[in-house]
Amino acid sequence: MIGPISHGGLNMLNFADVVKSLKTSWVNRYCRANDRHWCALLDSLLSKVGGTLLFQCNYDLKLVDLKNLSVFYKDVLAAWQELNSKDHPCNANEYKQEIIWNNRFINEIDGKSFYYRSWANKGILKRKRSPEHPWPVSFVRKLQMQIWRSLYFSRLCWCSCSNP
DSSP: OOSGGOOOTTOOOOHHHHHHHHHHHHHHHHOOOSSSSGHHHHHHHHGGTTTTGGGGOOOOTTTSSSOOOOOHHHHHHHHHHHHHOSSSOHHHHHHHHHTTTTTTTOOOOOTTTTOOOOHHTTTBBOOOOOSSSSHHHHHHHHHHHHHHHHHHHHHHHHHHHHOO
């Protein structure tokens, strides 16, 4: 029924594709919105994973830590992922252009992708180094220590706040 009449179809549109198209155009409107009032709910739900930055990331919806997301928003994120996800980087240029936050291929914390707002706000977004020229070991160790301290501190704060 979806194919052209010359091939036995009825020239009908594929409804599932139309719905995906509408959802992805919704993402474009959301990311480009000047008046953010209508975006407030989704902004608050996506704030811990980067807000509109999420739509630039190569994310896997199963790995992104999103709770309390409505079925509509999950469908929107799934449609965007389906149309915009990329395979594993094949060369040094692709590798350097990957955004590290919410990346489907970088899931270090409890099997989930991660996002650090303070680091992203300082401009740390992409790998910028190829596998052939990795970061110096001292930098990697320092980065690992910062992550460890940040996780330890946040868990310590959570424990102290939840056990008065």
